[in-house]
Amino acid sequence: MTYPTLAVRVISLTNSTARRDAVRENLQGFDLPWAFHDASRPGDDDALPDDPEGQARLFGRRLTPGERACYMSHVHALDTFEADPTLDWLLVMEDDVWIDTAFPYDALAATLDDHGIGYLRLFAREYRRALPRFRFGERQILYLVSDPYGSQGYLISRDAAARFRSRLTAIRRPIDDELGRFWENGLDNHVLFPFPLIERHMPSTLNSARDDAQIGGPVRNLTRLRTRLGDYVAKRAYLAARRAPFARDRIRARKR
Template identity: 35%
Template sequence: MNPSVKIVVLSLPTAEARRSQMTAMLSKALRGWQYFDAHTSLKCPNLHYDSTELRRHFGRHLSPPELAVCSSHAAILGEFIDRNQADYILVLEDDVIFDTDFPLDQFCAFCADNGLEYVRLFGKHYAKAVRLGFFYDRSIVRFTTSPAGAQAYLMSRIAARRFLDSYRSIRATVDLAMDSFWITQLPIYSIFPYPIIERFSPTSIPMPPNSVDVRGWENLAWQSTRAVNKARKILTNVKLRKLDERMRQRQWDFRQVGQVDYLQRRER
């Protein structure tokens, strides 16, 4: 049997237009998906926030909407672990377009068979990656640095627990924390081209105008943390080369999507 997958769409209850678009898109192709009412403040009880600690580690404070996003994603993953309803969770934010013909169940089985615990289905920016093989005609890659964004990702129960264990205190935005593989010990896998893209629409999570707001000793602490993290990232990427090579040896061959594959997907 294929591993089970839970699909959760993160959305504000007041975002009626976005919800209408998501409902129309997902209801035609996916079963059992649900909305999670996004937090509007830091409500997740297992998540600690100290502004001084955050500035030392991240170089700036987070806006209230950014904190709410951290809280929402942590709460979604916490519920996923606690309720034990599925093997994987697909988390979508409500500003995405999903290729509803993409064989999600088959891809989850592929991930489970090959030990892909954390898989990005979208990234906001170009990021350096190593190519490992194929899922049909799409490349399977491992990012060596963060492409940013938390609009769409797939996580196993192992990955969700490992991430939450590393994110008890907010030291970065949730997307960058998820991608801190030298801390979480979760390589950042992805599939390209992505089966999900972000809509061209105004953001509901404006960033502060200044990317750095630390001075004096806080700036020294932040620069020191950055240097340590960069060194750990480089070292971890070196260690992951052996795993990359083992995955390449699995011979995930390129193959085009055939008419039979497409029809089987449409019949489900």
């Protein structure tokens, strides 16, 4: 069987020596082509303009420099994907994860093509209710009804990446929030379970900076509340249209 062409890009800062050594040890003997994608840093020239007012209005606060750099790291990785016509799929992972190198990701991509799915999370940070769609071996493809957050690892097809990238015109949210807006971006919220990729336990400077970020005042909080209500209505309307056909063809639990 001929599988789609697939490559792996690991987003990592050039001076993250310990993390890169751990990635090299993990990916030793991986049968897929992989390479580091040098992560952006705060202050680098960005392909997208920063929109602090839009961040405050839509997200409730201005993004930290690290969040903006993380956003652009993923955008640049998708740009390099678009620039390489030999690839059908890209597996994007950050450098603070461990991935199962024995798993058949190219065969998984072929199955996703057959089901018309162009984006699949390989990890989720938070539990969300889900509809089981179909099986891949002993694992399940689940359709999540809400954003589980995190951009640690995902598979994305060429068409899905192009559609997603075309709607990004400015930095207004963290990249994981942007990826999770399935009712707007068409990246339906599928995840592979059990996960073939897990987050390593290590300190996160990005999360600590988020905790220290200043939240907007009463006026901005009211604007944010209106935005959240609009998102809630739009998301529920989208799910209402999708859940009926998904419910009809979903798989049932196996009896052991």
